[in-house]
Amino acid sequence: MNKDFKNKNEWALILGGSSGLGLATAKKLAQHGMNIIIVYRNRKSELPQIEIDFKEIKNLEVKFCSFHIDMLKPEKRAETIEKIIQITDEGGIKTIIHSIAKGNLKPMINAEQVLKNDDFHLTINAMAISLYDWVISVFNAKLFTKDARVISFTSEGNTKAWKNYAAVSAAKVTLEAITRSIALEFAPYGIKANCLQPGAVNTQSLRLIPGYEKIIEHSIHRNPFNRITTPQDVANVAYLLCKDEAAWINGCVIPVNGGEHLN
Numbered sequence: 001m002n003k004d005f006k007n008k009n010e011w012a013l014i015l016g017g018s019s020g021l022g023l024a025t026a027k028k029l030a031q032h033g034m035n036i037i038i039v040y041r042n043r044k045s046e047l048p049q050i051e052i053d054f055k056e057i058k059n060l061e062v063k064f065c066s067f068h069i070d071m072l073k074p075e076k077r078a079e080t081i082e083k084i085i086q087i088t089d090e091g092g093i094k095t096i097i098h099s100i101a102k103g104n105l106k107p108m109i110n111a112e113q114v115l116k117n118d119d120f121h122l123t124i125n126a127m128a129i130s131l132y133d134w135v136i137s138v139f140n141a142k143l144f145t146k147d148a149r150v151i152s153f154t155s156e157g158n159t160k161a162w163k164n165y166a167a168v169s170a171a172k173v174t175l176e177a178i179t180r181s182i183a184l185e186f187a188p189y190g191i192k193a194n195c196l197q198p199g200a201v202n203t204q205s206l207r208l209i210p211g212y213e214k215i216i217e218h219s220i221h222r223n224p225f226n227r228i229t230t231p232q233d234v235a236n237v238a239y240l241l242c243k244d245e246a247a248w249i250n251g252c253v254i255p256v257n258g259g260e261h262l263n
Contacts, residue, residue: 004243006033009091010145011063012242013037013084015071015098015134018050020203021153022099024231025238026057032239034094035063037084039071063087071100072126074133081137092145093138095242098152098175101205102126103168115166123167128174135182139189149242150186150193152179153234154253156261158197164210176253183251192250196237199229199257222263229257 012029016022017038026036036057042050047068058064065087069076084093103123106115131152138144154176157169175195182193200219209215219228237256240246255261 001031003033005029005035005094008033008094009035009089010094011035011037011084011088011091012095012097013039013093013134013138015039015096015130016100017066017097018042018046018053020099020101020205021198021201021231021234022097023053024235025097025099025151027053027060028232028235028239029095029242030057030060030062030064033062034242035088035091036065037087038064038066039080040066040068041070042068071134072102072130077133077137081141081143084138084143085141088143093143093148094145095149095151095238096131096135096138097238098131098134098150100126100130103171105164105168105209107164108166120167120170124171124174127168127171128178131175132178132182135186135191135193139186139191144189144191146190147244147247148191149246150179150182150191151238151241152193152195154195154197156197156199158253162209162215179253180251187250192241192247194241194249194251195253196234196241197253197255197257197261198234199223199255199260201229201231201234203231219257219260223258223260224262225258227258229260233258 012034014022014026017026018040067080104119108115154172158172179193179195200215
């Protein structure tokens with residue numbers, strides 16, 4: 001396997017990297033020699049499996065560090081950035097992978113608990129604005145490498161309406177807008193930003209959506225390859241975007257779905 005990032009003292013900062021797309025991307029980048037920092041927050045019951053997954057990354061002979069914190073709190077973010085400065089030891093953040101999935105999946109009407117204004121705020125802050133918060137914090141700390149990549153994950157909910165998905169849909173649209181602006185305004189500093197738009201991926205986040213089974217069934221039917229997207233499919237593209245050859249890709253929303261969007 002080609003160790004593109006070995007011995008370069010380059011790091012991936014993965015926000016929400018304890019499962020799903022974030023974890024798959026962490027493993028993929030580590031396989032190619034990139035050092036890994038994962039920031040996450042999970043329930044205690046999930047920690048034993050997370051430790052197993054993290055040990056797998058450590059066994060890939062890269063430097064590894066994790067922070068189990070509320071990454072949405074400014075004071076926790078500031079503390080973590082200070083620790084990252086020490087950890088990277090004159091290295092730099094090659095990529096920020098934004099994989100935070102924290103939002104409200106409530107209907108707008110005809111339910112005991114319907115979507116409210118605060119639900120939108122919480123979801124958009126967690127799944128969109130937090131990207132900018134971490135990017136500007138890393139930038140101000142002068143932690144980015146000269147050729148850095150910011151990668152976030154959106155979904156077809158950016159243009160399609162699904163029941164119970166209104167708050168997350170609004171967050172995805174906001175995430176894409178913020179990513180485009182990062183791509184434009186941070187470009188003079190060598191930072192590129194793109195969104196990946198996977199097809200349906202059978203992750204914990206998808207399984208929280210009411211009726212997710214129908215989403216999977218519909219995706220398989222639409223997909224030219226008659227299967228859903230896997231976390232590894234998405235991680236592979238995130239890896240490609242971190243390579244030197246991808247330096248001219250900036251400000252894009254890139255489908256990663258095997259052509260599912262064609263139908």
